[in-house]
Amino acid sequence: MRATLPGIAEWEIQSVIEAAFTARESCWAYQSIVGGGDNATILHYKSNSDRIAEGDLVLVDAGCEVSGYASDITRTWPVSGSFSQPQREIYELVLKAQLAGIESCKAGNLWTSMHHAGSRVLAQGLIDLGVLDCSLDEALGEDFDGPFRDYFMHGTGHMLGLDVHDVGGGRQGDDGPERRLEPGMVLTVEPGLYFGSWRDDLEIPERYSGIGVRIEDDVLVTVDGPVVLTSSCPKTIEEIEALVGSEG
Ligand code: GLY
Ligand code: MN
Ligand code: MN
Secondary structure (H helix, E strand, O other): OOOOOOOOEHHHHHHHHHHHHHHOOOEEOOOOEEEEHHHHHOOOOOOOOOEOOOOOEEEEEEOEEEOOEEOOEEEEEEOOOOOOHHHHHHHHHHHHHHHHHHHOOOOOOEOOHHHHHHHHHHHHHHHHOOOOOOOHHHHHOOOOOOHHHHOOOOOOOOEOOOOOOOOOOOEOOOOOOEOEOOOOOEEEEOOEEEEOOOOOOOOOOHHHOOEEEEOEEEEEEEOOEEEEOOOOOOOOHHHHHHHOOOOO
């Protein structure tokens, strides 16, 4: 964030992050995703080959591996140092959903609790912002597969450990009961919203066209509640705006 200035290229941000990994005798846990503007709306974008236009957001999903253990962090920030009003609206909504997801990472809760908590916030927010014109129940759908999924088309998180998408989560065996969270588990919480201008199957409000936001933290389940292992990485709008470009 400190090194980001308008006109910076995706590969330049990637090189700053991966230089920090290497300098600490670590390596990446998965290929870094650095997507500016519309590229942030492509889920597994990793060519990192475009310059980022002034005024655009950049989404960075990158994590290092230390002693065999993976980390997995996503932050989204404006390359010019300040969020536009539409970007702010979407960012605040994703952050609210992420905080609700983290809050639900309590021992004893079902694995799906965080997905349901975050999804409810996103669906209600999409209605409030005028993106969806329906009730909350309709937006969510019968099995959390309603129209809010047009804008949030991935899981809210996964187990994290020796692999970035580690085993566990979901059900205990194909037909087993849904897993409950236990102290010592580490999982990611990573809701997002994606309004690709290339989507010709949706009527995306012009003000949100080209915006992609994801926020991802790594969370340890404890008897005393969730502990965010990645909390030192800035994520409020105020923290981010104060930091972006400050090195330049
Ligand atoms: N970096 C891959 C993921 O967030 O799941
Ligand atoms: Mn992840
Ligand atoms: Mn990630």
